[in-house]
Amino acid sequence: MNEITFENEQVEATGLPKVADLEFEGLADNYARTLLIEGLFSWLFFIIVFSTIQTFTGKIGFFLAHWWFYLVAAIPLLLILTLPFLIANSRGFALREKDIHYKSGIVWHKTVSLPFNRIQHVEVESGPLERFFKLTTVKLFTAGGARADMSIPALTFERSSRLRSHLVEHAGVVESGAHDE
C-alpha cells in the first residue's frame, strides 16, 4: 500500500503489540437469554398497545384481514428470537497490561480500545433483569465524551468486581503518577 516511509517502520510494525491479533473473552453464558427476554418484553408491549387500540377503536381490523400483515408482524419476532444469540456471540472484551478492548457488532464490527491511564472513572450498573440473572454492566468513562466510552455488559458479579478493582487500581496508579511528576 501507499505507506509513509520512516526509518524504524519495520522494527516498530513488528515490535508493537497488535490489537488485531487479540483473543477476546466472551461474556456471560446467560447474556443471550437476558437479551431474548428483553426483546420479548418489548414485543409484548407492542402487542398490548396494538390490541388496546383494536378493542377501543376497531380501526385495525383492516390489517387483521390481510395475510401480509401477519408476515410483517412475524419478522420482528423472528429477529427477537435469533438476534440475541448473534449479539451475545459478537461481543467480548480483551484485557492487556495497559489497556482494555471491547468488540461488538454483528454486521458492523467495532472495536474500542481504551488505555487505563485515560480512565476518568468506572461505574458498575445492574438493571432489574440483570440483577435477576446476577449480571452487571461495567461502564468506563474518559475525557473523550460525555457518555460512557465503553460499557461491557453481562459480567457476573464476581467478574465485574474483579475487573473494576483492576481498572481502578491501574487508572489510579498511572493517573497519580502523571500528576506527581
Added chain:
Amino acid sequence: MSKANAVNRMDQWQRLKPQAIVHFIIKIVMRAIKEAMQGFLPLIVVYAAAGERRWSIIAMIGIGLVALLLIGAFLSYLKFRFRISKDSVLIQSGVLKRKRLSLGFDKIQNIELSEPLYFRPFGLVVMQIESAGSSSEEVTLGGVPRTYAEEIRSLVLQHKVPQNDHLSIESNESETNQSDASNQQQHLLHLPIGELIRFGLTNNSIWIFAGIGAGAMSQFEWGGVYYFKSVGELFETIAGNSPVPILLLTLFGLIIAVVSLLLLVSAIGAIIIHYDFKLSQLGTRLHISKGLFEKKESSLLIPKLQSIQFKQSWPAKILKRYHVHLTQISFSKSGAAARKSGSNFMIPSAKADFITEFSARLYPNFDWWSLKLNAISRLFVWKNLLWFVLPIALIPTTFITYHLGLPYGLIPLMAPLIAYVILRRVHLMYGYATDGKHGIVKSGFLGHSLKLFPFYKVQTVHVTQSPGQRRAMVANLNIKLAGSTITIPFMAIEDANQWRDKILFEVETNKLSWM
C-alpha cells in the same frame, strides 16, 4: 523577594476600584435583560390601564428602578472583597445572600483580562478567572488596575506551572530553548487591518449571520410584510413594462447587493473583534490580545493543547490564508464530560509560512509538510452512493413515476450523479499521515482543514468495519480526544491497525500528562 512582597500585599481583604460600580451596573442591567425580561410586562399593563396619568406613573417606576439599580450596584461594590493568598483566590460577595468562594491556584485554568471602553481612561481591567470546576465557580473581578491584574495573573500561572513542566512541551528541543525562551516574551504575530478584512471576507460565519438576519427579519412581521410588499411593487412596476431579462438583472443585482453588504458587515465585525491582534509566547504560555472597543487578552498553556486545526475555507483559499483553531479542554464537575472551551482561541488570517513555523513551535519534531498524505479508499464514494444517496433518490422516483409517468420520474435520479461529483471531491480531500508520534488528518469539500494532534493526547480509539469494508480490507478509524473526535473513513485496514497500535503505544508509554 519581590514575589513574596507581592504575596504579602495581596494577602488581605481588598475592594475593587470605585469605578467598578459602572461594571456592576452593566452586569445587573444585562442580567435583567437576559433573565427578567418578562418582569417589564407590568409596565405594559400600566401603560394600557392607567389612562392619562400613565406617563407620570411610568416615569416614577423608571426612577425607582434606576435608583434601585444604583443602590444595588453600590452595595454590590461595597460587599465585594477579594484576597489573593499563597495558593488561592478568595472572594466574598453578595448583598442579600453572602457568598464565599475560594479557588485554588491549581484549579485555575485561565485568566482572561479584558479592557472595556468605560474602564480604559482609568487603566482598569476586568479579570475573568476560569476554573477547572463548574461554571458557577467562575469569578469576575471588574475594576482592577491593569498592572495589579497582571501581577496576579503571573503569580497564579507561575504557580500553575510546576518546575519541570517544560517537559510537557514534548520536545527535547525545548530543553535548549527553555533557558532563553521561558522568561522573555516572544512576539509571534501581529495582524494589520488588511489581514483582518481578509479574515472578515473569508470567515464562514458570515453565512450564519445571513441566516440569523433572515430569522430576525421574520420576527418583525409587519415590517417584513411592508418591505416585501414594496419589493413586490417594485418588481411589478419594473415587470409591468419591462421584458424578463431586466427583471432577472434586478434580482441578480439585489443578490449581489445583499452579499456585498454581508461581506462589509463581516469585515467590520472582524476589525472590531480582532483589532490590533497580537500573538506572543511567554514560556509555555501563548498569549492573545485583541479588540477595538473592548480589549481582550487570553492565554493558553501549550501543554494543555489537545490539537491544532488549520482551516481554509474556499474564499480563504483564494486569498491564501488559514485560520488556526487551538483546542483546549476544561472539565465539568463530574470530571467525565469534557467540553470545548478553547473555541475562542483562534488565530485568524495566517499565511502559509506562519503555519509551518507555528506548528514547528508547538510540535518541534513533526515535519508534517514533508509527509506524503495517504488517500482513503475509493469505496468511500461508491458505498455512500449505494447506501445513502440512491435509496433516498429512489423514494421520489417511485412516487413521481406513479403519479406523473416515467420521464419525470427519472429526474430525482439525477441526484446520485450530482452526489457522485460531491463525494468524489470529498474523497479526494481526505488524507492522513503519521510520523509515529503525531497524526495529521486532512478533510474538506471546497475548502479544507488540517488537523494535527500528538498521539499521546488521545483518549480512545475505535475501529469499525462493515461487511463490504471487510472484503475491501478498509476500516473507519475514530480517534477521540478530549473535546473533539477525528474520523478517517475507509482507511486501509493495515494503516488503521498501525495507527491504533502506535497511538496506544504512545498513550501508554509517554509520561507526559494529556491534561
